[in-house]
Amino acid sequence: MLRVALSQLTTHFRRFVAIGLAVMLSVAFLSATLMVGASTNASLGASIGEAYRNADLIATSKNGDAFSQAAVDAAASAPAVKDHYAERSTYVTFVAGGGEQQGRLRNTAPSPLEGATLSSGSMPSQPFEAVIDVKTAEHLGITVGSTLELHGGGSVKTAKVTVTGLIQATNDPFSSSAAQLVASESVLDAVQDAGAGYSGLQFVLQPDEDVPAAKEYIAHRMEAAGADAPVLETAQEKVTSTVAMLSAGQDQLTIVLLAFAGVAILVSTLVVANTFSVLVAQRTRELALLRCLGAGRSQIRGSVMLEALVVGCVSSILGVLAAMGLMTGLVAWAKTQPEQAFATLAIPPSAIIAGLVAGTLLTVVAALVPARAATSVAPLAALRPADDATVGNRRGKVRLALGLIALIGGVSLLIFGSTTVSLLVALLGGAVSFVGILLCSSLFIPTVVALAGRLAAPAGVPGKLAAVNATRNPARTSATAAALLIGVTLVSLMMTGAATSRQAFNATLAENYPVDLAAMTAVDSSADPAEAISRIKTLDGVSNAVLLPAVGTLAESTPDGGRTVYSLSSADADSILRDNNIKPGPGTVYLPEDSAGGRATITTAAGTASLDAKVLRTRHVPAFVESSSITAGALPETPGMVWVKLADSVSSEQVQAIQKEIASALGVHERTVSGAAIERVTFNSIIDVLLLVVTGLLGVAVVIALIGVANTLSLSVLERTRENSLLRALGLTKGQLRGMLAIEAVLVAGVAAVLGAGIGVVYGWLGAQAALGGVADVVPAVPWLQLLAVFGVAVVAGLLASVIPAHRAARLSPVEGLATA
Template sequence: MFRTALRNVLAHKARLLMTTLAVMLGVAFVAGTMVFTSTLSDAYAKSAAKGFEGVDVVVRPDYSGGGEEFDPRAVPDLPEELLDRLRRVSGVESATGSVSGFAALADKDGDLVGEGWSTQGANYDAGPDGKKEDPRYDLRDGRAPTRSGEIALDSKTAERTGYGVGDTVRMSVDGPVRQEKVVGVFDTDDGGVAAGGTLVLFDTATAQEMFSQPGRYSEIVLTAADGVEQRELVERVEEVLPKQTLATTGEELADEQARMIEASMDGMRTGLLVFAGIALFVGIFIIANTFTMLVAQRTKELALLRAVGAARRQVTRSVLVEALVVGTVAALVGLLAGVGIGAVMRVLMGSFSTLPDGPLIVEPTTVVASLVVGIGVTVVAAWLPARRAAKVPPVAAMGSVHAPATTRGLVVRNTVGALLAGAGAALVLYATGLEDGEMPMGAGAGLLVIGVFVLTPLLSRPIIGAAAPVLRAFGVSGKLARLNAVRNPRRTAATAAALMIGLTLITGMTVIAGSVQKGVDKMAAEALEADYTVSMANYSPLSPEVEQTLGKEERVTALSPLRNSPSRIDGGYEPLTGVNGEALDELLELDFTQGSFAGLGGESVIVDTDTAKEHGWKVGSSFEVVYEDGERGELTVSGVYEGNEMIRGIMLDTATLDPHLEQVTSMQVMVKTADGASESVKSSLEEALGDNPAILVQDKKDLSESIAQMFTMMLNMLYGLLAMAVIVAVLGVVNTLAMSVFERSQEIGMLRAIGLDRRGTKRMVRLESLVISLFGGVLGIGLGVFFGWAAGELISGSLATYELVLPWGRMGVFLAMAALVGVLAALWPARRAARLNMLEAIKTE
């Protein structure tokens, strides 16, 4: 039986090719994903570990807290006195104070350098006497910065920008433009720089002024003397540390960094593997379809095996051995292709951003997972056809056909499908009314898709039958194509289901993305009366100088900052938002359920309805607040408004809030101008701010486009990933048609003999493929719209302005894409059918 199985594999190489390709693509995607993410994780981890070379102990503020009582005051940074004390600890060879923060650097064209969030600034610690070398940075050219107005650049940024010692550069830390002179260029193992970011060094006093406070550091790096272990040094250091500080070994920090990098890769890996899983799931239909047809074509052979003594288990085993061979070959080829895909993905990502150097990593788990997935999926998909093969009675050896599906079997299938689809639809509808309905909706969606798949043989006849009027226009070829498409509903269903799943996901995601975009646009238009919002490029805090500069502009008629500050109210944490109470009604359009903007000022505040409901407040309610600096105050509610994703929380006048802030900064500034939003006004505001690359000046259109760009990029990535499933679906259609042509060779020969020419034969196969593909497309788009609507009902609970948008244009494109799949998939089978020799085909058994 084993030899028989191998012989069958070799005898049906062409017929199993498409199955092998389908499995190979899915495995290649899995292997490529794992190779790519492992390679990135290893490169970043090694780069980070390199950055900790020479670091034995790091002392940092302890933000973990202690006890349940909330203290709104921030944990203090490390003082200069602590640095001096640590230098005197036995076993410490050197102690270096470090302070860092966001620092945006402009290139020679005025554009922001680096990757935005990785544009960092830090201090060069020259020691108490100003003559020590900082062991973290190796100066390649020039010298270290020693006073305000001087900086040193990392060598990679210097190479990218063309800056060198003696050049003057424009940069910004919190809004205002700074002119700095480059006095040095240095090498560093900093992971952010290795990933394409920038690092700018200032003298310690300047860095402290910008990123912390004079005389304070964000961390202190210690190097151990010879013979002193890192853990031993930590124990000595802990004896002199004050409260709210923490000492950690360099090894622990490197391990922590590696874990963080691995965790950050997990999301990407999971997302990519989901799409690989979809491709493999689609491939299951192709594999099951292929083996079903192979078993049907070998009914006489299998029955003869039974007649000469083969047991059912042996027949089942022979089919599964075929699947095992096919799956092993496909998995091995897919693994090799996956390594190539991983390398290509790394090169492609490297073209968009700078990645740290490192070898391609193929872990043992990648090899094992690829083989297990490829072989497992193939064998599992072939199990049902193998069972059917074993049930072929020996008496079937007298004929060449096996018993068709019984009426009872079809009734059972349709009943099960209807129950699954009904339960799935009911669960999805039930989930739309829940606050946290993601899990039940996901389960319902899975049941509904499975139910529809089970019902597709039943649905194929009426839906394909609806195309009869159109197919009649193609004469005999069209009529035969329709009859062939519904002749074997199970095969048609399995072929169409592969395309259905891909289009369901594509359509559903498109509906959700378009509807969310519309809701966000509507929310911005309704809530924002300001012409512009001004913020940092990485949305870090803005200096109050930005607000002051904008206030001096003649065209500006009203402006208000948005400041964030923690507070304690009723024993719990509540954020406060500082605004310009006098101008807020000109900048925001809020729906008040009680009160209005008029009372905002002094000790009066406005709150959103959710916060008011949580605390039981209404207009006139007073409450005690503990500010950021620990001082207490009493505030009174003068208005309650409907909050949204953009505007919510407790808002009070900046004149009340600012005295309690340790550092006065804004998250953004809203601006109203006399001439409204226009390119000239925007240009004048940007010019007033020094054409600063670190600052974003955005009107409503810009905000909408930035959000749309995010959704478009996300959708394009999803389309690209789901294209894998569509490619597998195309292979399924090709496979089905090719095998269908093979098993209908005698029939096609007879049609040719009674007058159907080659052109008519090609047209018949192409129309059959087109009808099957459009059938899958219609089901997929219909399910996608339903799931998009249902998911929108969940989203509307948190996004009040959510509005369902049906992308008719894109759905038309998706349907056209399904038709194109049918046309392309039929090219080879149609040509093969047209070239059959009539006499040889008629003699075929």
């Protein structure tokens, strides 16, 4: 039987090329998904975790308090610590580029722990030396050798520093909005108040040190030295906890990536099993004949398993290599984009091992099931055609019952997981329900294809035969449709999930950062605010700008007393605010997050007014009212506020240039032009990197689907050689035969594409709800144009998949075809 197996691999290698491609691409999908997880964590480490990426452990205070010198000394003297960095940081102002600027200043770290990357010049080595990020330096005209006077903690806290070098700009979204300065300890001593303490600690541990034990021991020493609730984490744990903090305390990122891995495993199993089942089922008569000649059941199974083992191993190796190539290309392309330069490739051993094991194991298991079915009956019975599963026989009833149980149970789990925001439960429910759909597919897909076949009636005999073929052999039709149904469902799921998730991300960002840029007008400036607004609107990258006059202050008797209240019309709110849920109405004052609700008394130029107070879910806006709520006019000698909305496509460099132009137009210092525009751009860049790799996986999924449908169509045509030859003998022309096969392929592909798109849209929306429902309002977003493109690709793929087998069937003479065993 070994010879038989090797003969099959060499004689019918074209069959195994097709199945090999399906296995290879499925393994590539699985491995690439696991690489996405590692690369995403690495990319987040290069952005959010940039400052501590070189540390083995990071210590921060749970309460946000600074660490004392005693706590630092206690931690640094621990035997497990090889090197340490006690960070001191503060915000400073300095004059450069024609105005006052704001920057974040920290002390230099020992070389093993320094997170800044030098671009030119040298790091500070002498007192009163500093480096500044290259982006700020280019923007403000600062060069190596320039002198800056830093102000911190009041005008008396100053330090004049010499710029000795330029460092690469940070990718950390929490720090990217201010200039980045790194200086010697003497500079921090000059600009910080005495006893300000240390904001955090980083450690390099001794080689082969037990990390959990070191964490516990160092934390204990710091507490004994007076540190309040120190938290020690590894660099990856710190990134994960930061992401969890951004998502309402839930580590949704890890759950989403695990879900992608689960989806990849499910898709790999279904595609490989379906394709290999068709291949082995087509050889049922051949295997039965071998049994008639004396081969035992175990020998038949062993022969098929050996074929599967060879195909699975070779294809899995190629699949892992393809995944590595795909991820390398995607990350390399992302790094060429200025806003995504932090993208980092990571290939964990688990991605390679999982791909090799899963591909080989799935191929063997998928081949074993139909081989066992072929050897479970007597050889002579196996030589006869098997009855298809229908609702009229026992097989069909069992299949329908199992399918309905899986479908109902899976849908219930899916809905429960979505409503309770439990992604793993929803993933399990989606997988079970989809298996139920596949089990029932042979009972409804042929009927649907036959109904769609009425559209082919104008094509004459080929069209009618194509529609009849769909119901005459339901198993064959279902197997052909299942390959494409799996792929289209997955692609539609990911497209809908990505579109819905992106919409939810944007909505969350808009809720937290409703205003891109804001600046106060200068009372003593000669600049006319109206002219300044007109000038700002003409700036490249500015979408709109409005002026909010100061119309009152909250009464001193209220919890937020003394806060200035601004006026904003409903029309201006619609045009300037990112958050569409903020709809200012008369009779209400809108307050930033953490303000007191209830009624608020506002002191205006004409007296007082009592309004309902509504607390928003953002702290990045001042108190404001709808313009008709207070008609007393602007407060004299009180500066107004300008809000600016930027175009979605602006980069962080453009934002800085726009800030400078706004400051010039209003006659104010550039540092007073604040807002969340740079944070928005940076966060969107991170989201773009995540969605970029998902887009790459979509491409792999499409190719898997196309290979699957090509395999099943080709094998089904080979299986019908005698049937097609009989039709030719009865008068069907070569052109009509090609047309019949083409129409049949288009009908099956079209039905599978429509069903798959509908199922995928539902799965994608419920999956996004399960993943993000706890941190954002998830509103279904259906990418209609993308789904239409998928439908077109599916139909064209079905048509192209029929070309080669149809050409082969038409070229074969009727006599030769009828003589085929």
